[in-house]
Amino acid sequence: MTTHNKIDPLGPGYEGVAGKELRFRDVFRDTLRAEMNRDQDVFLMGEDISGGFDRDTKEPLDAWGGPFAATKGLVQEFGPDRIRDAPISEAGFVGAAVGAALTGLRPVVDLMYFDFVTVAYDQLLSNAAKSRYMFGGQTRVPMTLFARSGAGTGHAAQHSESFYSMLAHIPGLKVVVPSDPYSVKGLLAAAIRDDDPVFLVNDKKLINLTGFVPDEDYVIELGKGRYMQRGDDVTLVGMSYTSVVCEQAAVQLADAGINAEVIDMMSLSPFDEDILLESVQKTNNVVIVDEDTPRASMASEFAAVIADKAFDHLDAPVKRVTGPHSPVPYNKGLENAFMPQPEDVVGTVRNMLGRD
Amino acid sequence: MEISKEKLEWMYTTMYRIRRFEETMLEQTFKGNSMGVTHPSDGQEAPPTGVCAHLTDKDWIGSTHRGHGHCIAKGLDTHAMMAEIMGRATGQCGGKGGSMHIADFSKGMLGANAIVGASIPLAVGAALTAKYKGIENESVGVSFFGDGASSQGVLHESMNLASVWKLPVIFACENNGYAEATPAWYSVSAEDIASRADGYGMPGVVVDGMDVFEVYEAAGEAIARARAGEGPTFLELKTYRYHGHFHADDPKKYRKPDEEEHYHERDALKNFEKRVTGQKLMSAKELKSIRDSIEQEMLDAVEFALESPMPDVEALYSDVYVNYSNPIFGLR
Numbered sequence: 001m002t003t004h005n006k007i008d009p010l011g012p013g014y015e016g017v018a019g020k021e022l023r024f025r026d027v028f029r030d031t032l033r034a035e036m037n038r039d040q041d042v043f044l045m046g047e048d049i050s051g052g053f054d055r056d057t058k059e060p061l062d063a064w065g066g067p068f069a070a071t072k073g074l075v076q077e078f079g080p081d082r083i084r085d086a087p088i089s090e091a092g093f094v095g096a097a098v099g100a101a102l103t104g105l106r107p108v109v110d111l112m113y114f115d116f117v118t119v120a121y122d123q124l125l126s127n128a129a130k131s132r133y134m135f136g137g138q139t140r141v142p143m144t145l146f147a148r149s150g151a152g153t154g155h156a157a158q159h160s161e162s163f164y165s166m167l168a169h170i171p172g173l174k175v176v177v178p179s180d181p182y183s184v185k186g187l188l189a190a191a192i193r194d195d196d197p198v199f200l201v202n203d204k205k206l207i208n209l210t211g212f213v214p215d216e217d218y219v220i221e222l223g224k225g226r227y228m229q230r231g232d233d234v235t236l237v238g239m240s241y242t243s244v245v246c247e248q249a250a251v252q253l254a255d256a257g258i259n260a261e262v263i264d265m266m267s268l269s270p271f272d273e274d275i276l277l278e279s280v281q282k283t284n285n286v287v288i289v290d291e292d293t294p295r296a297s298m299a300s301e302f303a304a305v306i307a308d309k310a311f312d313h314l315d316a317p318v319k320r321v322t323g324p325h326s327p328v329p330y331n332k333g334l335e336n337a338f339m340p341q342p343e344d345v346v347g348t349v350r351n352m353l354g355r356d
Numbered sequence: 357m358e359i360s361k362e363k364l365e366w367m368y369t370t371m372y373r374i375r376r377f378e379e380t381m382l383e384q385t386f387k388g389n390s391m392g393v394t395h396p397s398d399g400q401e402a403p404p405t406g407v408c409a410h411l412t413d414k415d416w417i418g419s420t421h422r423g424h425g426h427c428i429a430k431g432l433d434t435h436a437m438m439a440e441i442m443g444r445a446t447g448q449c450g451g452k453g454g455s456m457h458i459a460d461f462s463k464g465m466l467g468a469n470a471i472v473g474a475s476i477p478l479a480v481g482a483a484l485t486a487k488y489k490g491i492e493n494e495s496v497g498v499s500f501f502g503d504g505a506s507s508q509g510v511l512h513e514s515m516n517l518a519s520v521w522k523l524p525v526i527f528a529c530e531n532n533g534y535a536e537a538t539p540a541w542y543s544v545s546a547e548d549i550a551s552r553a554d555g556y557g558m559p560g561v562v563v564d565g566m567d568v569f570e571v572y573e574a575a576g577e578a579i580a581r582a583r584a585g586e587g588p589t590f591l592e593l594k595t596y597r598y599h600g601h602f603h604a605d606d607p608k609k610y611r612k613p614d615e616e617e618h619y620h621e622r623d624a625l626k627n628f629e630k631r632v633t634g635q636k637l638m639s640a641k642e643l644k645s646i647r648d649s650i651e652q653e654m655l656d657a658v659e660f661a662l663e664s665p666m667p668d669v670e671a672l673y674s675d676v677y678v679n680y681s682n683p684i685f686g687l688r
Contacts (some may be wrong), residue, residue, distance in 0.1 A: 099478035
């Protein structure tokens, strides 16, 4: 097993590693399977994850393969006790997962849409995140939660949120945001093996993307970011799907003769201060791209850290490209306007560098 | 139901320990030795005692802001509890939990919980662990909560989950008639909260929660059902809180004297004494000997707590995570 830090899987350090081009969703499911095979205490719980039951035999049907087909085939392999289909009771089953974690299991909870976090928020905040501290370190809560975030699929206001900072704000909870098939494999495995509660936020726009994934068993250390691309003129900071947006923007900037460095944060709590400061000290310019709404966001947090610890290295004010302070709209044109687009990032960089 | 002499002695010891712990804890609170808010449970000794009489350290309980009685009935050490309430390093949670967050995982105590109703799914989760591991016969989950929590959605979700998954759970609702100051007759839509169990496909039993023998019998049946893999039971234990909602609350502002007298006449300890001496199961001398030893235990617990050190300031930063790579200090 390897621990990868700051590795660009397509970069020079990675030549010769065996692997293949895979879809994000397939890697996600294969990692769940591998972790369930690795540890008998790992089980999965969520709405519709066994996809209905036969009226006569009572056997699971796996009609959907779980929300977004993330768990397809797993119920046949592991049975309904380890792929535990839950009624629509987010507070109840997230609370039960905390209770199971406190008593020796390692539950993994599929919360379907990220917006449903709020229905279970008390259990997450008051029980999952606080039990270890308020009981004086007697216990640990080794649970993993995941859910689909993000706009761009016409799911509108109540199924499209990206409010990472509502989770990252909670002491006791960890938050990770994979951005490609490589990072979801390493982060999901690390989350499940971690002894603290970890929330993996999975942007819907990533689910059908493909990318290179090493065959070997590896974890990505929680709290580490990575360079997606090296450059000298400006640092673009992405998280989850906005890392893809940053890479697309970097291509357009290259055409204009601007060499952007792209950082994929991968973890939001803890997060990699060192990589932010290292890059900003080199490029002296930084744009943070976050699909979340701007107030009290991760973008604001990263900006504050850079302003606090790298102020003397900045040639221009830290800029943030985020969604507006509004719910996510339904209409396609409005929804596209809500999400940070590569063009928004390019425009911000050009203004910043005086290269209009 | 036949009860062994040993069990009777345990019941009396436990109830008297709860009673005197709460009274002693209140004295210390009013002397300024407690560091925060406390919620006394004296008057409600029978429910935790009658239920926990059937449990071992492998069984799990969830508790509430009014949790001292549950802790004591589950076997927690009163010295460490008193020290916790006084915020000391020797406290059950190192002084970081306080009265409302006392837990002991080695005793199967999942923690007192200060969000009303929030501990209920934890007991369901503990029962899920037991079912997952195939050890329902030796590990059940008991959720203690009050009439106030009966209005919380998470109770209803938990009852449904426990029922559809057929988990070894006992929903032990201590209906003391008041959610803070609001009477149950105002805030609960059913005459008996236990009647709601029917809607979740589980037995609901109304029990005299001032009578430890009644509680013991009903809990025994519920726990036997759970251990046999027959699923959850809802017990409504009708009881009464002698003090106010919290230490400084005067319940006379919202309760009538005749109501308080009625419950004091049915006091769980007095009735236990009358019954066991009347039936010659225990002698007055044996009862007094138990009381004397508890009196000494309380003196010792207070002395232990008062003489214990305060936690070091470094404790502020420990145990937020098992491991975490960012600094967790505040920004100054």
